[in-house]
Amino acid sequence: MLTRRNFIRSTSLLAASTALPSLAFAQNGPLRLEITEGVIEPLPFALPSFIAENAGATDAAADISRVIAADLRGTGLFRQIPPDAYISQITSFGAQVNYADWQAINAQALITGAVEQRADGQLVVRFRLFDVFSQAPLGEGLQFVGSADSWRRMAHNVADQVYSRITGESGYFDTRVAFIAEEGPKNARLKRLAIMDYDGANVQFLTDSRSLVLAPRFSPSGGQILYTSYESGFPQVYLMDVATVQRRPLEAIPGGNMTFSPRFSPSGQTVVFSLEESGNTDIYSLDLATGTRVRLTQTPSIETAPSFSPDGDQIVFESDRSGGQQIYIMPANGGDPRRISAGTGRYGTPVWSPRGDYIAFTKQENGRFHIGVMRTDGSEERLLTSSFLDEGPTWAPNGRVIMFTRETPGDDGAPAVYSVDISGRNLQRVATPGMASDPAWSPLQS
Amino acid sequence: MTKSIFRPVRVALLIGTLALAACSQGGFGNGDSAAGVAGAAGAGGVGDPTSPVYFNEVVGDRVLFAVDQSTLSPEAQNVLAGQAQWLLANPEFTALIEGHADEQGTREYNLALGARRAAAVREYLVSRGVPDARLRTISYGKERPLQICSDEACYSQNRRAVTVLSAGLAS
Structure with a gap:
């Protein structure tokens, strides 16, 4: 476990931003989900399958998307909107988000991402989280780099970030x-x-x-x-x-x-x-x-x-x-x-x-x-x-x-x-x- | 009542086990203790008062307990008095006393409860003159039920302390 611990490096995609994601989010009211109040109605999210930046990343992109969605659904706090309901397609990680299309299907959170397999075999996983109805990113984009066999941990890391930014609590997915x-x-x-x-x-x-x-x-x-x-x-x-x-x-x-x-x-x-x-x-x-x-x-x-x-x-x-x-x-x-x-x-x-x-x-x-x-x-x-x-x-x-x-x-x-x-x-x-x-x-x- | 149901069944199973004595692996007080490898008749059998089979079947190798209790009933004390007598008459044997609990309890508590039961038996045997050095105890808590139904008929058989003989000097 000590060796696994060091496999994944995470870096912010917005070098200019120094604010902690949770602090940034605290000013960003609408999407906050207070667990202590007891959640009856799960929060709907959209998670288009992460984009494979190259052929070597195709399976990992699909697998990582699946594990992130399962983590979030498994909490009982989130509900995944089925991909066949999506109006917009995410075709590139950097593309502008058409908020109206996600509002139309009542997705309150949108998670986008991309996976790349580097020449040295390492996987690079990037993701962004958007507050659809505030029409703004929720926290900064993040990038994780890890070995190919740590793809599950990288997926859990993304899900922990999403959970943490929306609930204000730390996550629990990257655990054993x-x-x-x-x-x-x-x-x-x-x-x-x-x-x-x-x-x-x-x-x-x-x-x-x-x-x-x-x-x-x-x-x-x-x-x-x-x-x-x-x-x-x-x-x-x-x-x-x-x-x-x-x-x-x-x-x-x-x-x-x-x-x-x-x-x-x-x-x-x-x-x-x-x-x-x-x-x-x-x-x-x-x-x-x-x-x-x-x-x-x-x-x-x-x-x-x-x-x-x-x-x-x-x-x-x-x-x-x-x-x-x-x-x-x-x-x-x-x-x-x-x-x-x-x-x-x-x-x-x-x-x-x-x-x-x-x-x-x-x-x-x-x-x-x-x-x-x-x-x-x-x-x-x-x-x-x-x-x-x-x-x-x-x-x-x-x-x-x-x-x-x-x-x-x-x-x-x-x-x-x-x-x-x-x-x-x-x-x-x-x-x-x-x-x-x-x-x-x-x-x-x- | 439960006793009259289960005791004959246990004896019948034991005879079946003895017929296949070579397969016996011992442990957990399920009637096939490591020492009980002799035939059912003749020397070393149930008719031989110096045999472990005699100890297990005639003297009785186990006592039962009430729910969450480790006190010895008068009936249990009778059985243990017989065990003490037998151990004193057969000094080449040592004994490992296994304490067990039924499944109605948390794992840790039942380990401690099994230890209490085994210790109660040990103390009684020592009070009847058996040298303490010939006795050891172990608790299995609820890990090794003898009967596997989830009713009192089974629970009453599982709340037990079993005296398992082994030949040889105390370590």
Whole structure:
């Protein structure tokens, strides 16, 4: 991933403009789409297939256009106007836009672009975004240069730009998802650690199925993954470098004590996790530089699923100290926790939003499972999903979308990864190769 | 009630498994533990009180738990008293106690719950005189259900701790 990160260079097409695109756009009212207000009617956009500047770019131009459109449609916030409705054709990237033709089909946003394959094989992708009814460009044109096999990332970069300029939020398309790929019958499941683009493309398996593996988590840079494996015969936290697929136990734990449920601190310097000793599970932190382990909870109850606040000062976790699973927050160095979950039922797997504003959780009540969000003081609890078994939320880097595991009941019950936005809309199954569980959403790659 | 439904089925399956004993791979308390590779009759069989098969089938290799509980019922304590007696009489065996949960719980919590159940069994066996060094525990959480329906009939069989024997000295 570290090597992929550097493949794509982006440059502004308007050298004179120094304003940040989002600032430029903020003065440009009409097309603003406030996600927090809850979008009912998706914003219509036109996306004529990007122009292939030379023969070598023909396939890439079509593929990139398709992926950009899929990214935007997949948010539930945008609706693509079918190309056969277009009155104007875009025949060259620099041509004047005939706004009236796009207004006539009610396209509020117009995305145009061109793709060129250079002699060295590199792809150059240019795009512009227009506010059709304001009859003006929305932000500056941008150019991305990358290797031919990074065309999907360049498409996601364009879509992230479009999403960001229209919503004022950062995007989440140029991201990856680590997950557990599952196969076999329910009583003899084989599990492999896998990674893919957020939209299900470019799947890579990172472990074989000889050892049970569970619950991957990304480092803040996206370059490393923590997960739990039975490789040693006992459940233990492992650390894997994504680019090299090299792995090692996070820490040599004596005595067959189980370690699990790991998560990085926002700085990447500390890992919090659960350690079980004589049947009792508590939360510990490990300083990766010094190897110093600190016990953060000291109770006979189950403390697990720790997750840092984005500023690194606090940890949200679950505990059954009250008699059932509930959510608590404590200082990052331990200390007195305060309970924040207040409703009926059981609350587990809390995850702090990267924006800091919400905590996502799994709620179990009356035989149903829900993914929900609440404020960090426990107020404004909102359940987003409901099924036989929903669990394990993970946040998109912009804190607007959540992925989770949904498992169906019965002998042929199977897990799959779903996504939903934090308003509870746009529930979708995420494409995976076969059964999948325990998604972990990476940070933005660029 | 669920017990009367499932126990005969399990025994029948086990005999079938023993007939194909060479295929046995052990693990997860599904009746084909690594040690249970002897025939059903004669030395090493179910009629031989020193055999793992006897331990698994006559003494009983597992105890069941109530929803979200790790306390040992009187019935479970009876089974474990028998296990302790057997382990004391057969000191060449060590045991790995697997703790399991049903699917109605989050993954992490169920791992911790399985560990609690395995530890409860270990503590009981030690209280009955089994040397702690001969016992190890592992939790599988909800990862290895024995029964796969999504009803209490199956859940009650999956909320279990299974004592899996292996021959040889404790490590």
